[in-house]
Amino acid sequence: MLPHLGLPPLGPVRPLFHAGSLTRGAVLGTTAPATYTPEARERVVYSVLMSKVRGDSGMDFGIRVGAVMERDGALLLVRHDKPGREPYWVLPGGRLEPGETIPECAEREIAEETGLDGHFARVLYVSEFLREGRHTVDVTALVEAEGEAALGSDPEVEPGSEPTLRELRWVGPEELREITLLPGHLKERLLRDGLRGESRGEVYLGGGADA
Numbered sequence: 001m002l003p004h005l006g007l008p009p010l011g012p013v014r015p016l017f018h019a020g021s022l023t024r025g026a027v028l029g030t031t032a033p034a035t036y037t038p039e040a041r042e043r044v045v046y047s048v049l050m051s052k053v054r055g056d057s058g059m060d061f062g063i064r065v066g067a068v069m070e071r072d073g074a075l076l077l078v079r080h081d082k083p084g085r086e087p088y089w090v091l092p093g094g095r096l097e098p099g100e101t102i103p104e105c106a107e108r109e110i111a112e113e114t115g116l117d118g119h120f121a122r123v124l125y126v127s128e129f130l131r132e133g134r135h136t137v138d139v140t141a142l143v144e145a146e147g148e149a150a151l152g153s154d155p156e157v158e159p160g161s162e163p164t165l166r167e168l169r170w171v172g173p174e175e176l177r178e179i180t181l182l183p184g185h186l187k188e189r190l191l192r193d194g195l196r197g198e199s200r201g202e203v204y205l206g207g208g209a210d211a
Contacts, residue, residue, distance in 0.1 A: 060134045065105040066091035067143040068124060068190070068197050069116070074170035075195040076149060077181065078113055081166045089171075089181045091140065094156060106141045113152045114168060116145040124197035127183060128207035140186060142197055183208060 068091060069076040077089045092113045096105045103120035110118040121142040129136040151168040171179065173191060181187040185205050190197060 058133070061136075063096040063137045063139060064093060065096055065102055065109065065139045065141060066093035066186075067106045067110045067118065067141055067145075068195070069110065069114075069118065069143050069145045070195045071145075071170065073195065074172045075176065075190065076114065076116075076145075077169055077171050077179075078151075078165055079167035079169070080154075080164045082164050083162075086180070087166070089179050091186075094154070096139075102139055102141060106143050110143060110145060111152075112155055113165060114145075115150040115152055116147050118143040118145040123203070125186065125189060125203055125205050127185060127205035129183065130207045138183065138186070140197065 076092060078092050079087055079089050081087045092110045093106065094109045094112075096102065100108075102123065106120050107118045110116050121144055123139060123141050125138075125140040127138045127140075129138060149168055149170075151165065153163060154165045173195065176187065176191060176195075181190075183205075185208060189205060193201070
């Protein structure tokens with residue numbers, strides 16, 4: 001194991017370079033020397049190996065951040081209508097952009113979709129969506145929001161296309177039981193833990209193909 005990463009041993013890396021004499025040039029293709037600690041060498045080797053694997057996989061991989069916002073016993077949801085599928089509800093949120101932190105993503109997405117000024121509180125759950133050709137990691141965060149919600153837009157929709165974001169609604173527990181909220185395991189967990197996700201159980205909700 002790599003104790004600081006929680007990862008299994010990488011095995012020999014001689015086909016790439018000799019880790020004991022690792023230089024910046026060995027990794028980046030330059031000749032500028034650099035000195036690394038053993039821990040830093042392991043991180044660089046892992047990064048190089050994993051970057052190659054991701055680049056060759058052909059899989060659409062992304063991280064989605066969804067925001068739990070509770071007010072007066074109700075949860076704020078948005079409804080999407082997309083061609084070829086039934087309408088569904090989700091937490092306000094969207095894809096994490098490169099260089100963006102999870103708190104920044106949560107606050108940006110709720111501003112875009114709901115017009116609310118949100119403040120990231122903490123991560124509640126992590127789950128995964130797995131289907132052939134696609135792997136999405138879902139991070140569910142608790143966000144404290146102020147102001148009046150108003151239906152916004154989804155910037156991920158191509159310009160000129162029909163909007164998919166159709167409705168914004170505060171939903172109580174009884175109504176939540178009746179609607180299609182994706183992913184399904186998140187709906188079950190929110191109904192169990194309460195609409196603010198006040199859980200003392202597992203943070204990881206597993207994976208599935210229901211999103």
